[in-house]
Amino acid sequence: MAPDVIPIAAAKLRHQLAARLADGGWLRSPAWRAAVEAVPRHEFVRCFYRQTDAPGLTTWTPVTADLLGVEEWLRQAYADDTLITQFDGQEIDWTDPEPVVGAHPTSSSTLPALVVHMLEELRLHDGMSVMEIGTGTGYSAALMCHRLSPGRVTSIETDPDVAARARDALKRCGYAPRLVVGDGLAGFPEGAPYDRTIATCGVRHVPYAWVRQTRPGGLVLTTLRGWMRSLGLVRLTVGHDGRAEGRFIDGDPSFMIARQQDAPASLGTIPAPDNGSSRTTPYGPGVLTTARHGFVAQLAMPGVRFFSMPDDDGTPCTYVLDGTNESFAVLTSKSDDAWNVRQGGPVALWDVLESSLDTWCTAGSPEPTEFGVTVTAKSQRVWLGAPDGPSWRLPAPAETADGFV
Template sequence: MTELDLDKTAAGLRLELVELLTAEGQVTDPAWRAAVGGVPRHEFTPRFYVTSGAPGMTTYVPVTPELVGTEAWLRKVYSDETLITQFDGRDTDWSDPQPIRGASPTSSSTLPSLVVQMLEALDTGDEATVTEYGTGTGYSSALMCHRFGAEKVTSVETDPGVAARARAALERCGYAPRLIVGNGLVGAGRSDQAARTIATMGVRGVPWAWLRETQPGGLIVATLRGWLRSLGLVRLVVEDGRRATGRFLAGSAFMMARQQEAPTNLGMLPGDDDGKVRETPHGPEVLRMPDSGFVAQLAVPNARTFDMPADDGAMRTYVLDTANESFAVLSRDGDGWTVREGGPVSLWGEVEQSLALWHAADSPAATEFEVSVEPDSQRVRLANGEDGPSWRLPAVPSS
């Protein structure tokens, strides 16, 4: 395939992607449609991994023009899929790429529908200044450069190698935004304030630096995410430099900010005789279903969960709190469940209480919850429920 054929094929596939996103209601703004149609995503994803879809342990398979052919590679690039470009913070040896198992993605080009959903949530005109946290491949940065002009875009990336590849791809496309390598949780070091802030990475709480560097009346669009992998996309209005409020828009699957990943060491697992056993009305499925998982994440913000078989082969679900060493171990008991708890906090009791409050409110979706961010507190509560229950989000270190 000649270079001219590649460009022509890519342009046609971009048009198909725009039509798909438009038909599904993911993109409604003509300016963002023009950006998706105009930015060559393949310049930002020359090679990547996708999930194989095979049963069993998740397997990621490499996709390059050499491995699958140029047309198949382009079709995958311009599909509405997340394309993974790095695992475990280490670069891939692309001289001999192999399927990957048991690894955690740490950089990607997120599925275009989610990227465009976030961009449309910025609710802005063509003259806005924007700070982006999480440059990644640079594709979303390019979309904003197309819309606003590169001089209006600042983007922060924590990984120097990822940032260098994004810079090179942006330059190939004719874009030169301000790119910063550093910890985005402490801000972009702006001398001014941006009209809009967008974060294409998950955070446990909203960094105060993002409010400080966003204009009063400006918007912050970001993903709140916990170690149970729940919560979702929020849009906040910065009210006066001292407070921001908003609500959840939808679920989201952005990777966690590296500075806020869960500790790799699980610590000492509880023994079979540790804790007290009781019946519980809830099994581990409440952690995994979207709406109840959202509530469970709010209830135990410092918890992680995993499954492990017992000596008799029966599967158990562990919930461990890294902040206070409390634990809960769920086991099947006939048609129901028991929980064995220990530590200073009744961890599963917190989940049960939050689920009871949620059910009493008629099990509202995540989009019915509001978020407030102040210097000393970040909370989530039901919309119009000032006097009702609320949940505190973890604090984000300022440095």
């Protein structure tokens, strides 16, 4: 494909992508459809990685125009897929890219369906200003620039290399938003107050700086998640009293967690075989992985991660470890419908989980959209049904005189 043909082919692919997103119900408004049809995503993903189906450790293969040809590169650039652009916080040598095995993605261009879904739910109007946390490739910032104007968009990226690539791509496309390299969890007070704040990374709690920097009546849109799983996309309205409150829009959209809130490398200490006290439980490790049960499990045990491996005598075990306080629970199968749990440490993890699941089941096992979030300068909690209903505290950091650190 000749270079002068690329813009024509890319424009056709953009219109096809917009049509697919509209047909899927993700793209609803003419203004955002016009942005998707205008912003050249391929300029933001000139080089990227795609996951393969190879057995064993997760393997990623590089995708560039030189490796696959311009036509196939363009086709993949406009697929409704997440395209990985960095692993383990390290830049890639694109002069000779190699397959990557067993690495941890740390930057990407999120699948367009989720990008436009969030932008639609942000309820932007002409003349508004927006702060974006997590510039990434710069594609979503470009969409907002097209919708509003570059002068009304502030985007913050913690990784200088990622930010530099985004700046170059935005410049190639004719967009010049305010780009900030720094800690997105602290926001950018110099540009406040913003009408809207949107985060394209997952957070364990909502940084109160975002609430302070969003005007009363404005919206904060972010994905809450934990170290086990994503909780969901939540939209908060900022009040005049400094409180932000709202509901989950949907459950389980998955974003990379903000690097400042990522889990520690160590999962915790495996307990000795004679540690803790044992009893039976009706809940096995499946409650940690199924969608709705897992949502409640993440709320109940915010500092937990888990894994399965045989113990010394070969019995399959699931270890549930809280790296923040050394509490643990160990699950082993007892029968088809019963399990044995051995737990210890300062918090009886499985007791807490069972209590939360009982509360949820008593309420009729509602979907995540029946849960909401309240954020103040002193506490953050997720509640069920209404703000005065059953609630779970989010793992927010210690407060300071002007909010959270």
